[in-house]
Amino acid sequence: MLARIIIGLGITVVFFTIAGRRFYWLSKLIRSGQPAPRRWQGFRQVSETEVVEVAGQKKLLKWTVPGLAHFFTMWGFTLLMTTILEAYGSLFDRDFNIPLIGRDNWLGFIEDFFATAVLVSLVVFTIIRIKNAPSRKERESRFYGSHLGAAWAVLFMISMVIVTLLLYRGAQIDTGHFPFTRNAGFTSPAPGPSAHQLMSSASSWAFASKIVAGWLAPLGVGVNSVLEAVFLLLNISVIAGFLVFVAYSKHLHIFLAPINVGVSRRPRALGGLDKTPDMDMENVTEDTVFGAGKMEDFTWKQMLDFSTCTECGRCQSVCPAWTTGKPLSPKLLIMGLRDNMFASADRLLSGGSNTDVATLVPTTIDPDVLWSCTTCGSCVEQCPVDIEHVDAIIDMRRFEVMMESRFPTEAALLLRNMENQGDPWGLGSSQRTKWLDALDFEVPIIDGPIPEDIEYLYWVGCAGSLDERGRKQAVSTARMLHRAGVSFGVLGSRESCTGDPARRMGNEYLFQEMAKANIATLNEVGAKKIVASCPHCFNTMKNEYPGLGGDFEVIHHAQLLSHLVATGKLVPGVAYEGTVTYHDPCYLGRHNRVFDEPRNVLDAIPGVTTVEMGRCREKGFCCGAGGARMWMEETIGKRVNMDRTNEALNTGADIISTACPFCMIMLDDAVKANGRDEEVSVMDISQVFERSLQS
Numbered sequence: 001m002l003a004r005i006i007i008g009l010g011i012t013v014v015f016f017t018i019a020g021r022r023f024y025w026l027s028k029l030i031r032s033g034q035p036a037p038r039r040w041q042g043f044r045q046v047s048e049t050e051v052v053e054v055a056g057q058k059k060l061l062k063w064t065v066p067g068l069a070h071f072f073t074m075w076g077f078t079l080l081m082t083t084i085l086e087a088y089g090s091l092f093d094r095d096f097n098i099p100l101i102g103r104d105n106w107l108g109f110i111e112d113f114f115a116t117a118v119l120v121s122l123v124v125f126t127i128i129r130i131k132n133a134p135s136r137k138e139r140e141s142r143f144y145g146s147h148l149g150a151a152w153a154v155l156f157m158i159s160m161v162i163v164t165l166l167l168y169r170g171a172q173i174d175t176g177h178f179p180f181t182r183n184a185g186f187t188s189p190a191p192g193p194s195a196h197q198l199m200s201s202a203s204s205w206a207f208a209s210k211i212v213a214g215w216l217a218p219l220g221v222g223v224n225s226v227l228e229a230v231f232l233l234l235n236i237s238v239i240a241g242f243l244v245f246v247a248y249s250k251h252l253h254i255f256l257a258p259i260n261v262g263v264s265r266r267p268r269a270l271g272g273l274d275k276t277p278d279m280d281m282e283n284v285t286e287d288t289v290f291g292a293g294k295m296e297d298f299t300w301k302q303m304l305d306f307s308t309c310t311e312c313g314r315c316q317s318v319c320p321a322w323t324t325g326k327p328l329s330p331k332l333l334i335m336g337l338r339d340n341m342f343a344s345a346d347r348l349l350s351g352g353s354n355t356d357v358a359t360l361v362p363t364t365i366d367p368d369v370l371w372s373c374t375t376c377g378s379c380v381e382q383c384p385v386d387i388e389h390v391d392a393i394i395d396m397r398r399f400e401v402m403m404e405s406r407f408p409t410e411a412a413l414l415l416r417n418m419e420n421q422g423d424p425w426g427l428g429s430s431q432r433t434k435w436l437d438a439l440d441f442e443v444p445i446i447d448g449p450i451p452e453d454i455e456y457l458y459w460v461g462c463a464g465s466l467d468e469r470g471r472k473q474a475v476s477t478a479r480m481l482h483r484a485g486v487s488f489g490v491l492g493s494r495e496s497c498t499g500d501p502a503r504r505m506g507n508e509y510l511f512q513e514m515a516k517a518n519i520a521t522l523n524e525v526g527a528k529k530i531v532a533s534c535p536h537c538f539n540t541m542k543n544e545y546p547g548l549g550g551d552f553e554v555i556h557h558a559q560l561l562s563h564l565v566a567t568g569k570l571v572p573g574v575a576y577e578g579t580v581t582y583h584d585p586c587y588l589g590r591h592n593r594v595f596d597e598p599r600n601v602l603d604a605i606p607g608v609t610t611v612e613m614g615r616c617r618e619k620g621f622c623c624g625a626g627g628a629r630m631w632m633e634e635t636i637g638k639r640v641n642m643d644r645t646n647e648a649l650n651t652g653a654d655i656i657s658t659a660c661p662f663c664m665i666m667l668d669d670a671v672k673a674n675g676r677d678e679e680v681s682v683m684d685i686s687q688v689f690e691r692s693l694q695s
């Protein structure tokens with residue numbers, strides 16, 4: 001007895017000390033990051049998040065089979081804490097049981113049920129890993145680039161925890177020291193019941209342990225006594241060893257995920273960008289760093305993100321950049337930053353100088369990786385541990401653009417146009433009212449306080465005002481609003497780009513300049529209700545302008561049209577019959593959760609059959625235009641717009657509809673490149689609606 005106490009406690013003390021030191025070091029490392037404001041969202045919000053995402057495994061369960069396997073493994077580990085308590089108790093007293101509940105059959109059942117469930121889940125994980133092995137599927141595998149050896153080691157260690165648990169419980173049954181045995185506490189050896197007799201008196205609720213006891217019973221009580229001690233010590237050793245392994249591997253997420261999820265942005269790290277650095281040049285000193293160029297520029301939340309990644313590859317498998325052959329994988333990006341963080345740990349913890357340290361781009365993150373991102377948000381949406389990839393990417397772009405003046409050459413023209421002409425194409429404000437010529441009614445151009453009888457300010461956006469295809473959307477939207485009796489006006493030449501492409505490119509300074517100018521104009525005319533046609537304008541004005549003093553009620557035209565249809569103010573015609581598929585613009589759908597309204601508008605049209613693409617709603621696939629990619633060359637891999645358009649064409653629809661002028665342009669280009677523009681049209685939902693009215 002003394003020997004097992006000494007061995008059991010000795011192993012525990014050694015392994016727990018190693019793991020504890022590592023966790024303490026990690027916490028210091030993460031806390032060395034920059035402040036991350038607004039991370040504590042109140043007890044109620046955090047509790048809700050923990051219940052839904054950690055306990056309920058909401059995100060993981062979206063992937064049904066691996067989600068269920070993870071659900072049972074996570075809950076198995078949690079509930080099997082009782083067996084760890086029993087194991088340590090048994091070191092001191094073979095007949096130990098947990099006070100009050102220790103002999104209840106339901107506890108024996110729960111323990112055995114979850115031990116079995118974890119074993120089954122491990123088999124499922126093994127099959128998934130073999131089926132998706134990168135050696136078979138290469139880049140298509142979500143595990144491509146993950147640390148595969150560590151993953152297999154973890155599966156092995158978890159299975160050893162369960163196997164040794166069931167073995168020592170089986171031996172306990174055969175020696176009469178199992179908590180769920182009638183008259184437990186019988187002292188062997190003979191004269192006394194045999195191992196078979198002891199086994200049959202054990203509760204059948206602990207079904208798995210009893211099966212193992214049946215296998216061991218022929219060995220007799222004496223041998224089982226030895227096995228009981230050996231497997232008990234092995235179980236404790238594997239558990240303590242697993243703790244050390246977790247502390248040094250990607251399985252850190254077991255402990256870090258609940259923390260990371262608790263301090264993540266709510267309801268999700270999409271929509272507006274997180275940080276709004278103070279771009280007031282009066283506060284800038286020679287030490288000011290814009291964005292993140294070296295590890296110390298990241299916040300503690302970002303460092304926690306890097307440490308929490310499980311390398312599951314869900315983000316990688318949905319990334320439009322990765323799946324079309326670009327070098328950007330959000331998983332590999334986070335893993336690269338984590339490696340850099342650990343490599344920089346001594347400097348970060350000692351506060352040493354970083355003057356001679358290479359910048360993250362290009363040493364850790366290749367420029368092609370950084371500039372491939374469309375900021376579509378699929379990675380953030382899928383990540384089960386709430387890592388905020390887009391914020392990290394934009395922070396690195398900020399550093400590249402504002403500190404180093406390094407960015408794709410073609411983007412220079414975009415920035416210059418925005419700066420000088422107020423729009424990405426450089427066409428100038430005088431062109432902004434040209435689209436109005438197509439209307440046969442007057443739209444007031446607001447040049448002073450908005451008259452009381454005008455309800456909405458229609459924010460047309462650069463594409464709606466200046467691009468030929470975008471203008472068609474603006475014209476149809478205006479006609480539909482007019483038809484429904486909605487009073488609206490436009491700013492005309494006083495409207496300017498919201499600054500979204502500059503912000504997503506990393507030029508925070510230009511964004512803030514443009515945003516502040518727009519906010520001043522909007523405040524000057526007294527704008528209260530704004531309807532925007534472009535999801536990028538909508539997102540920026542709704543989610544980012546408030547941080548700069550612009551508080552307006554902003555809706556997207558899909559929302560307004562849906563409301564007008566629902567209230568009977570806008571009645572569809574019957575002139576169109578056909579099949580329509582709807583492409584979710586990332587900044588309307590995933591970033592702002594406007595999924596139903598555009599579909600409601602289409603569904604209201606008699607004769608329209610709607611078909612969904614496989615990747616729709618939250619899983620909608622990007623058109624390739626976001627993150628200022630619209631104005632950059634796409635020279636690596638397949639074109640994102642071709643990939644998406646092929647998916648749309650495969651539905652057999654004769655109209656590909658959307659609710660974003662940028663998506664329209666990208667999809668239309670791809671339909672033409674496919675030579676399908678005679679049979680298939682790309683249209684805004686307002687155009688589809690209008691088509692139903694044509695006589």
Ligand code: SF4
Nearest residue numbers: 319373374376377379
């Ligand atoms: S935002 Fe989209 S493009 Fe960028 S890394 Fe995430 S999934 Fe890939």
Ligand code: SF4
Nearest residue numbers: 309310312313315383
């Ligand atoms: S970032 Fe999230 S989704 Fe991507 S591999 Fe890591 S844990 Fe998985």
